[in-house]
Amino acid sequence: MPTTAPPDRARSGHALITGASSGIGADIAREYARRGKPLVLVARREERLRALADELGGQVPCTVIASDLADPAAPAALFAATSERGIFVDTLVNNAGYGVPGRFLSADWKTHADFLQVLLTSVAELTWRFLPAMEAAGHGRILNVASLAGLVPPTAGHTLYGATKAWLIRFSETLAEEEKGRGIHVTALCPGMTYTEFHDVNGMRAKVAKLPKSIWLSSAEVARLGVDAVESGRRVVVTGRANRMIAGLSKYLPQPLAAALIGAKSKDFRDSD
Template identity: 75%
Template sequence: MPSPTTPGYALITGASSGIGAAIAREYARRGKPLVLVARRAERLEALAAELSAQAPCVVIAADLADPATPQRLFEETRARGLFVDTLVNNAGFGTPGRYLSADWKTHADFLQVLMTSVAQLTHLYLPAMEAAGRGRILNVASLAGLVPATAGHTLYGATKLWLIRFSETLNQECRTRGVHVTAVCPGMTYTEFHDVNGMRDKVNKLPKGLWLTSDQVAKLGVDAVEAGKPRIVTGKANNVIAALSKYLPNWLASALIGSRSKDFRDAD
C-alpha cells in the first residue's frame, strides 16, 4: 500500500495529441512523473522523449475502445510498481452526423471510451488514492454538457453531461479523503479534434474570441483540480454561454444555440 510519501504518477489517457498532450506537458513542467496512454505508440514515444528531461515518463499504447483495456492498464502499472495518484480521463473522439448515420459498433466504441472506461479506471485507481490520503482525478468534459441539445453528434453532449455529474458527485464523496475530482469543460479549443471529425471548415467560421489553446485549457484544468474545484468552464466567453444556458428560459436558450448549431455540429 502506498504511503503519503510514495512518489505518484499522473496517468493521462488520450495523451498523444490535443488537450491530453497539453496536460502531460503541464504536469511535466511541475515535475510530475507521467504514464502516457493512447493508441498511437509513436506519438507517445515522441512526447515522452520531449518531456523526459522534466519528468519520468512511462508509455503504454492501448485502445480504450477495447473493454479489456482498463483492467490491463491497472495491472500493468501495478506490475511496474507505479502508484497512480493522479488520473486524467481525457481520451475521446467525435461521431458527426445524425444518430443513425453511424453503425452501432461506432456508438458502442464511443460509449466505451467516453463513459465506461472512465468509470472503470476511476474505480480501479481510486482505492489506493483514498488509502494514501491523496489523489487527483481530472475528467475532460465539455461546454457541450452544459448547453441545450442540438441536432448532430448525438451522444457527445449526453456523455459530457454524464461526465460532469459523475465528477461532481465523486468529488462530494472523496473530498474528505484527500482526493479532488474535477470536470474541466472546454469550449472551442485549437486541437486536431475538428480535423478528425471533418468539421474544421465549419468551426473556423466561429468568432476567434471563443477559442482557447490546448495549453490554456490544460493549465486551467490542472490548477482547478489542485484547488479542489469540482467544475471549471474555460474562458470568459464560454462562462457567459454556460450562464446564459442556465438562466435563460429553456426554449430561448435552445433557440439561440440551435440557430448557430450548424457552425459546430454536423447534423446530416
C-alpha cells in the first residue's frame, strides 16, 4: 500500500486538483486558494496550469504537474511526483472529465477506453494511492466531481457518461462510510448545467444553449458549494434548486414516468446520433 509520511499538522497539506486547467476544476483551485490552501494543479494543458498558478501564486504556493490521465501510468507517476517533492496531499479533488457524444457504437474503442481510464480507473487509483497518508494523519478530504446525470434515468447518447457518474456517486458514498470516524470526508459533487467549456469541447453548445437560463450555475458557485460540502462532511450534494428538484423527481417518481420525462427532454442536451 502506498504511503507518504504526513507532517505534524494536517493543515499544512495540499489540495491536488485534476482537470484544474479550466471550468469547475480551475474554480475549485481558486476557492481553495481563497481559503489559504496550498495547491497541486494537474491537467494536460501545462500552459493553462501555469497561467492559473501565476494568478493564484500570490495567495498560496502552487505546484504545476502536467499529466494526461488517459495514460494508465499517470496516477502512479503523479503520486511519485508529489512524493519526490515532499508534498503531503490531504485534499484530493477528482475533477478531470469530459463527454463522448453520440451512440455507443459511434466512437472507436480507444476513445471509450481513454474515457473510462480518465473518469473511472484513474479516480479509483489516485484515491487508493493518496488515501493512506490521509488516514495516517487522521485528516483528509476527497471531493469527486460527479454529475446530475448520475442521479437521473438514463437517456440515449453519451452512453458511458451517466454510468460512470453513477459509479462515482456510489463509490463516494461507500468510501465515506468506510472512512467514518477517521477524520476523512468524502463527497460526490453533482452539478447540473454549468457555465464551462464542457459543452464546447463535446460539440453540444448549440443544443444546450436552448435550455432555460434558470437551471444554469456558474462554475465558481458550483466550486464553492462543493468545497463547502466536503469540508462539512456532506456525502452527496446537488447544486442548484432546479437540479435538486430534478434529482428528487427522478428518485421518487415511478421509474417509467421519470424515464419518460427525462427522455422527452434529452434531445436538448444529449446527442444520440
